[in-house]
Amino acid sequence: MTSLWQARRDAAPESASTLPASDFEDGARYDVVVVGAGLTGLVTALLLVRAGKKVALLEAGAVGSLTTGLSTAKVSLLQGTMYSRLSGETAMKNARAYVAANQEGAAWLLRYLDEHRVAYEVRDAYTYAGTPDGTAAVDEEQLAAARLGLPVEKVVLDLPFPTFGAVRLPDQAQIDPIAALDVMAMDFRARGGTLVEGARVLRVSATGGENRGDARVISTLGQIDAHRVVLATGTPILDRGLYFAKLEPVRSYGISYRLPGDRTGIDGMYVSADAPTRSLRTTPIVEGDGFGRIDGELLIVGGNGHTVGRAPHPAALVDDLEEWTAANFPGAERTHAWSAQDYVGANPIPFAGWLPRSAGRIYFATGYAKWGMTNAVASGLRIATELLGSDTWWAKTIGRRATRPQSIVRGAVNGANVGREAVEGWMGALRSTLPKDPPAEGQGVVAHDKGRPVGVCTVGGVTRTVSAVCPHLGGVLTWNDQETSWDCPLHGSRFTADGTRIEGPATADLA
Numbered sequence: 001m002t003s004l005w006q007a008r009r010d011a012a013p014e015s016a017s018t019l020p021a022s023d024f025e026d027g028a029r030y031d032v033v034v035v036g037a038g039l040t041g042l043v044t045a046l047l048l049v050r051a052g053k054k055v056a057l058l059e060a061g062a063v064g065s066l067t068t069g070l071s072t073a074k075v076s077l078l079q080g081t082m083y084s085r086l087s088g089e090t091a092m093k094n095a096r097a098y099v100a101a102n103q104e105g106a107a108w109l110l111r112y113l114d115e116h117r118v119a120y121e122v123r124d125a126y127t128y129a130g131t132p133d134g135t136a137a138v139d140e141e142q143l144a145a146a147r148l149g150l151p152v153e154k155v156v157l158d159l160p161f162p163t164f165g166a167v168r169l170p171d172q173a174q175i176d177p178i179a180a181l182d183v184m185a186m187d188f189r190a191r192g193g194t195l196v197e198g199a200r201v202l203r204v205s206a207t208g209g210e211n212r213g214d215a216r217v218i219s220t221l222g223q224i225d226a227h228r229v230v231l232a233t234g235t236p237i238l239d240r241g242l243y244f245a246k247l248e249p250v251r252s253y254g255i256s257y258r259l260p261g262d263r264t265g266i267d268g269m270y271v272s273a274d275a276p277t278r279s280l281r282t283t284p285i286v287e288g289d290g291f292g293r294i295d296g297e298l299l300i301v302g303g304n305g306h307t308v309g310r311a312p313h314p315a316a317l318v319d320d321l322e323e324w325t326a327a328n329f330p331g332a333e334r335t336h337a338w339s340a341q342d343y344v345g346a347n348p349i350p351f352a353g354w355l356p357r358s359a360g361r362i363y364f365a366t367g368y369a370k371w372g373m374t375n376a377v378a379s380g381l382r383i384a385t386e387l388l389g390s391d392t393w394w395a396k397t398i399g400r401r402a403t404r405p406q407s408i409v410r411g412a413v414n415g416a417n418v419g420r421e422a423v424e425g426w427m428g429a430l431r432s433t434l435p436k437d438p439p440a441e442g443q444g445v446v447a448h449d450k451g452r453p454v455g456v457c458t459v460g461g462v463t464r465t466v467s468a469v470c471p472h473l474g475g476v477l478t479w480n481d482q483e484t485s486w487d488c489p490l491h492g493s494r495f496t497a498d499g500t501r502i503e504g505p506a507t508a509d510l511a
């Protein structure tokens with residue numbers, strides 16, 4: 001589904017997608033190949049090309065086609081209840097390093113947007129209690145954030161829906177993530193970087209012979225070699241280090257609305273501390289929205305997240321968000337609806353660095369827990385700095401952190417849930433027989449055909465049958481009735497109705 005940001009790009013006369021495409025040169029050699037043109041990949045690639053490296057950036061879809069282009073895009077140091085989590089799960093010095101990394105990420109991004117005249121809005125950020133039970137979590141967050149030196153204060157909000165206390169951090173920002181990526185993509189190409197869209201990386205292997213110590217990147221367009229490879233693919237697409245097992249893929253929903261009078265009545269960026277999650281921000285109406293030149297703003301409402309592949313009816317979660325908005329913002333008219341996923345690590349601090357068992361050839365970054373606007377930039381800064389032979393104190397501190405019992409328990413619970421889903425998926429498929437009639441439009445079912453799980457769905461009047469076994473590690477897929485996709489409840493790989501891979505650790509399509 002297309003986000004408001006992607007729709008604006010489609011309506012704009014000039015964007016990254018209209019830049020002359022770089023050619024994929026089969027057999028070429030680069031200093032660094034970066035895989036994935038989201039925020040992590042573009043920041044990393046840009047920093048390296050600016051330092052004089054020969055860099056190729058390979059993107060399976062288009063620039064920003066996944067999480068970054070579907071983000072709510074608040075650039076905020078107040079991040080829900082992140083500091084309460086950090087206080088419980090990591091040492092104070094690591095929490096301070098996390099804050100420093102995010103401060104540097106935010107400062108770098110906003111400075112870059114200023115330099116390239118990309119508009120954004122400075123707004124106060126709030127974490128609020130949506131129920132009386134959430135008040136304690138807000139109080140705890142205020143204390144945890146203040147202990148880390150952030151200028152937070154407790155406030156009482158006057159919003160169109162009930163709140164039960166809030167913490168405020170002034171002067172954060174909200175951006176258009178596609179506008180940010182597009183300017184970075186143009187900058188990267190203008191500096192001689194090779195950016196190829198539509199190149200899905202399938203494998204990375206070690207090279208031998210005179211280029212021993214390099215890595216070979218095998219993609220759908222051919223293969224190229226590099227001294228170092230950076231996987232900026234959301235979750236890593238290689239299983240070394242088993243990072244897919246240390247991450248929970250979480251999908252959530254975003255909807256933009258036009259309101260009567262083109263005023264939203266809110267002037268900050270809000271996220272609830274308690275369930276059900278609600279995230280709100282505004283964005284100025286622009287020419288590309290199709291309403292003409294209007295001095296007004298749209299409202300963006302997000303929330304209702306869940307582990308990928310484990311919500312029985314994602315469409316019902318979108319209906320629920322719509323009902324909540326209609327009740328609290330009367331007259332709101334939906335302009336766009338979309339969804340995306342991000343990866344929540346067992347450890348609260350994102351992973352960024354070299355991939356185990358890659359002999360230092362392959363780097364990766366993941367685990368931003370839906371706060372990647374700052375964390376992705378920090379990861380890009382960290383990896384690029386390391387590849388250029390330098391370091392920062394916060395990167396060194398984070399790199400040496402130990403995993404605490406609370407994070408180990410979180411990881412174990414995640415692992416147990418994955419194990420249960422794996423068994424239940426296979427049992428459920430083997431218990432179900434293929435339907436006599438095709439599923440209704442927009443619906444899909446999993447059943448067995450001679451003992452193998454298959455998925456049958458009808459989309460756009462076409463009924464298709466695909467293998468319902470995830471090519472990553474054999475999870476049985478579930479049907480996503482909101483996005484008409486096959487989703488894996490184990491580690492979050494997703495596929496279109498015809499079996500084409502969309503995202504996640506799998507690199508192959510469905511049979």
Ligand SMILES: Cc1cc2nc3c(=O)[nH]c(=O)nc-3n(C[C@H](O)[C@H](O)[C@H](O)COP(=O)(O)OP(=O)(O)OC[C@H]3O[C@@H](n4cnc5c(N)ncnc54)[C@H](O)[C@@H]3O)c2cc1C
Binds near residue numbers: 253
């Ligand atoms: C609904 C939602 C709202 C959010 N809101 C906020 C927010 O308000 N503030 C905030 O700070 N963070 C937010 N986040 C988190 C933030 O958007 C992400 O953490 C961040 O965008 C991740 O960037 P990325 O570059 O790692 O991943 P992506 O943007 O997903 O980029 C990865 C890229 O890699 C490509 N790729 C994958 N596999 C391959 C392959 N095999 N070969 C080639 N290319 C490949 C993909 O096509 C993709 O373009 C939100 C997340 C979600 C899901």
Ligand code: FES
Binds near residue numbers: 471475488505
């Ligand atoms: S994503 Fe790992 S088994 Fe499907």
